Amino acid sequence: MENKIIRIGIVGYGNLGRGAELAIEKQSDMTLVGIFTRRAPSDVQPVFTNTHVYAYEELSQYQDKIDVLILCGGSASDLPQMSPELVTMYNIVDSFDNHAKIVDHLHHVQEAATKSGKVGVISVGWDPGLFSMNRVLGEIVIPDGGTHTFWGEGLSQGHSEAVRRVTGVKHAVQYTVPIEDVLEKAREGIGADLSAADRHKRVCYVVADEKDYERIEQEIKTMPDYFAPYETTVHFISEAQFLKDHQKMKHGGFVIRSGNTSSENKQAYEFSLALDSNPKFTASVLVAYARAAFKLNQFGETGAKTAFDIPLSFLSPNPEKI
Template sequence: MTVKIGIMGYGNLGKGLEYAIMQNSDLELAAVFTRRDPKTVSIITQNVKVYHADDVFDFQDKIDVLILCTSSAYDLPKQTARYASAFNVVDSFDTHAKIPEHFKAVDIAAKNADKTAVIAAGWDPGMFSLNRLYAQAILPDGDSCTFWGKGISQGHSDAIRHIANVKDARQYTIPKEEALKQVRSGSFENLGIRQKHLRECFVVIDETKLCDDEKSVDILKNEIEHKIKSMPDYFDKYDTKVHFISEEDLIKKHSGMPHGGFVFHCGTTGKNRENRHIIEYSLKLDSNPEFTASILAAYARAAYRLNKDGVSGAKTVFDIAPAYIINKTGEELRSTIL
């Protein structure tokens, strides 16, 4: 029995999903949908075709779960509910503040269609959220703390690219070692924004704007650096390092999409709360989109199984028993992993 998967959107996330499906023997890629001209999109799975996104509703009988790999910020707020009215769907919607309204809209659409829609299934929200929940449920008298990185922040990189005379840029969010050390020792105090993370930027100046005069170049660099460091919310509350490098070096050394982070929870137990317990969960990811895609694949399995069990509506990782996401029976799980 295989679960037939449709991929909506074939960017980094969609590609990662195609690879993830290849690693799961019970998942099968049925079709890829794109808003581009399908002829211009080539995929690696043999005998599977690329279709235009507009044609997806013709595939209701051919797809068990449609996984949405479009933009979380711009597409999912409208798309997930729309597709949940015809398909079991999974998305990695990641705007934390807007999850409640997204959940509501998707829940109504999915319930009306007897479909199962898993939303916000990535690593944060997602795996990090699960670790926060388990830790807080077990040790309610405690504090949680999340760090992100070392990894590329797409939003911050984009913000730098919008500065005049900047050709390209990458921004790494980096947890501060002192803060990690402090938290590992059980102290969560005085950890403000500046104390937790460092921002490191690699910037390529638009060469056509450069004159030969070294002094002018220095002035331009100072100007850009100042603009970055004073950018409200994005950088002004952080310690920020700026490096100017060549376009060649940016491509060579900073083209990957690594990411990761840490979830800590420190709680106390005992008659007088004298015993302390520290829970740490961490991810070190070579490829943020491929890891996220792997989570989407596992939760597509869950969406399919839940729907077969008669469960419909919007679900998050909190609502789904772990056994639903893995390709093993209960007996296998109890005798091998438990």
């Protein structure tokens, strides 16, 4: 396959889009064609002064100028519509992270991408994505055992975005917090049958109209796939406190596989992340998979792909060094 500079478009410019702009700048084999936004382009201020900003409605005009679109919308309402729509014109990569609906999302993107002859890489980031890969590796290497996944303590972009979609909410963040004694037991091989809700609690900090507190709290706690049935605490705070204490976006977590390779040998496999910036790390993963989407399509591949379908060599700008 001929080496060429991969031309990238970013769709959406929140924290994730900004992270993608920064990550593309570090790639020797990529160039950023521009950012596409549903806001007024003049209202978007990119990191780099030479980055072009276009209206979302202009996307259809750039099909011969862009190789891959990185979709930086939210999983609650943006990506379910955006990914199948845009893969009819472009190779795409998204970070859809609603685990309960990934299979449905895969099918929708598969149908559209197969018809268009494009590649749609979905649900890549660190979970789903890197954590998914490490869960599978642990289970392959230690078949007699149990897998434990913990997220946090950290800010969840997808869950925070879901809270912000609740009517009456002005600002919100949600932190996922591992239950400490359950984490320690996992390292000893105890508790593999526990659900994610048994291993974590969710803590929300919300700025909203005071008269809506009761309704908003109830909507958050009963939100399917995101908060029900987790132990969830909602704190209503002032805008000043929110801006002072809740601007950092640290995150991380653990994948632990523990078990036995023989009756006398107990084994443990652990993969962990400690992230200063969740969106900037997730964006770096998306950029790597954008390279893979381009290479796959160059080799004639089409349809929807997940992290399980892509060779590691396709993620690297220097596969000969792997």
